Amino acid sequence: MLHLASRIIDLCPAPDEHLWLLARLQQREFVPLIRSLRLSCYERALSGSQGVNELEESLAAHTMLQGQAAYVSGEIFCFEDHVLFLLFENPEAGSPAGMRAGIVYERGTTEPIRKLEYFCQTVSECLMESGRVESVESSAALEKSGQSSRSDWRPATLSDSKGFARFVAKQDIDALSTIVCKENATERVRASELLDDDYTRLFLRRAHEAYAEGLPINPATEDATFPSEYTMNRLTEVGLLRREVLVSCRKTGHTLFSLPSADALAVMTISNARCSECGAAIADERIEEVAAPTPLSSILLEDGAWMVNRLHTIIRQLGIPESEIVIEPPTGDGEARLLARVCGVPFLIVMRDGDLTPAFARRAVGTKIETDARHLVIVVTGAIHKESRLSLHNFANRMTRSGSDFELIIIQGMSTVREELRRSFEQASRQALAEQLCELNSNFGLDVAHFINTRFQLLHEMKETNRRALSPVSEEPAQALQKRAHSPSIVDHEIFGMSEVDETAALNP
Structure with a gap:
């Protein structure tokens, strides 16, 4: 999946200076792809490099006189692991005057935002060196006076960001910071992964109920429905269960001690401690190893906290940065909400460790309307009520008929969550990239967004092929x-x- 980040500035050189700016950027090792293709075409037409620049300037002037699309409406710059783009906004097309710079990158790209900032700085320096844009020269004076400068690059704001901002404003900032730290904790991530299994969650809930009643589960005496020894060891390793040594009176069955290990039992035995019920030595009483739930398992099973952690982990693994994810603190109703932005497009994920009931569906729709999210993802572990599914699909149809770009995804169980989110995220990424770069299609003569997507895909395949070729298995x-x-x-x-x-x-x- 490709990711997108962009910056805008209120300054823009005149149309007849676009070629000059691209030439200066090429001197700074930012080679413009579209212009390079055109120059190569002109060189072939002229059977040499002589006269290429004159032909380019003539065509650019002719395009301006004809009132057609700008000869240079933008440019793309291809590098090994990312693609930079520069767009000259056209006020006649309804866009405010200025420039838009952006970067398209993969998850493995190192420091993409720093590369974008360096590119923006290089563009500003080229304009300053030219002396043709007066606002750039006066920007320093504006900054000293405390006023905002038109030469400052700032993050591009999207219409969808208002709902995201409202969702963030409703939350407690300190609570959000605490949630982020908790969800990134290694022990929570490992434990939540095991809770994907329905039977594991059922067993842990039963273990909690039995332990609260003073009847801890004994692996040696349970029936065939008890988890295997391997599963028990995994649950113990991740901190969902702990092994305890239970000492109880042989006559009354009353629990005397709950010890953390056999070493603690040895200490009790050596001390010649005796039963308070029958007076027998501890070594003569009933001793058994039991499985006891931990506080971590209680926290994760409460209010669907394990689902929040799993969804957060999956979204981060898909390449979404932490700054684009907001988790609503638990409200105690067994439901959880998470809002993530993919290339600026908000995804509202509502989850519940239980059934999809009509009341839950109505609350999910209400949150969608509040956040104005384009995508509503509902994840449940239980049954999906027919009335709930019908009401949600009716809402989605009404949104579509009203002209809204809306997607509804209902997921039952955690097994398909990753694949469903990956597919939807990739589609949103392609749409956002096409919307950003559609202005370059006329200059390039092809679909620029599709070209960039295919380029990254082919480069990834070639790298994988070369890696296998360089390290053959003998x-x-x-x-x-x-x-x-x-x-x-x-x-x-x-x-x-x-x-x-x-x-x-x-x-x-």
Whole structure:
């Protein structure tokens, strides 16, 4: 999936200076792709490089006189792991005068925002050096006086960002910071991953109820429905369960001690402690190992906290930065809400560890209207009521008929969440990229957004192919190792002057 970030500035050189700016950027090692293609075409038409610049200037002037689309409405700059673009906004098309710079990058791109900031700084420096844009020269004086400068690059604001801002404004900033720290905790991430399984959650809830009633679960006495030893070990490793040694009176069955380990039991035994019920020694009482739930399991199972952690982890793994994710603090109704922006497009994710009821559906629709999110994702672990599904689809149809770009996704269970979100995120990324770069299609002669998407895909495939070619798996060492493993002896007896037959005879005289 591709990611997008952009900056805007209120300054823009005149149309007849666009080519000059691109030439200066090329001197700074920002090679314009569209202009390079045009110059290559002109060079072929003229059978040489002589007269290429004159032909380009003539075509640019002719385009301006004809009142057609600008000869240079923008440019793209391709690098190994990212693509930069520069757009000259056209006031006649309804856009405010200025420039828009942006970067298209993958998750593995290092410091994409820093690269975008450096590109914006380079564009500003080129304009300052030219002396043709007076506002750039006076920007320093404006900054000293405390006024906003038109030469300042700022993040591009989208219409969808208002709902995101309202959602953030409703939350407590300190609570949001605490939630982010908790959801990134390693132990919570590992534990929440195991809770994807329905039976694991059912077992832990049963363990909590039994432990609260003073009846801890004993793995040795449970029936076939009890989790396997491997599952028990996994739950213990991630901190959802803990092993305890339970000491109870043989006569009354009353619980005497709940010890954390066998070492603690040894200390109690050596101290000659006795039962307060029957007076027998602790060593003579009933001793068994039980599984007890931990406070972490209680926290994760409450209010669907484990679902919030799983969704947060999946979204981060898909490449969405932390700054684009907002988690609503739990309200105690068993539901959770998360808002994420993908290339500026808001996704509202409403989740519940239970059924999709009509009341839950109405609350999800209300939150969607409040945040004005284009995408509503509902994740539940239980059954989907027919009335709920029908009301949600009717709402989606009304949104579509009214001309809104709206998508409804209903997911039952956590097994398909990653794939559904990945598909929807990629689609939103492609649409956002096409909306940003559609102005360059006439200059490029092709769909620029599709070109960039295909370029990244092919580069990724070529890197994978080259990686496999550079590190081939040799069959000879594997075969030699296998032959060596099946040999009757790994000692070379010839070194010691004896054969394997001699060794056998020596061992069996």
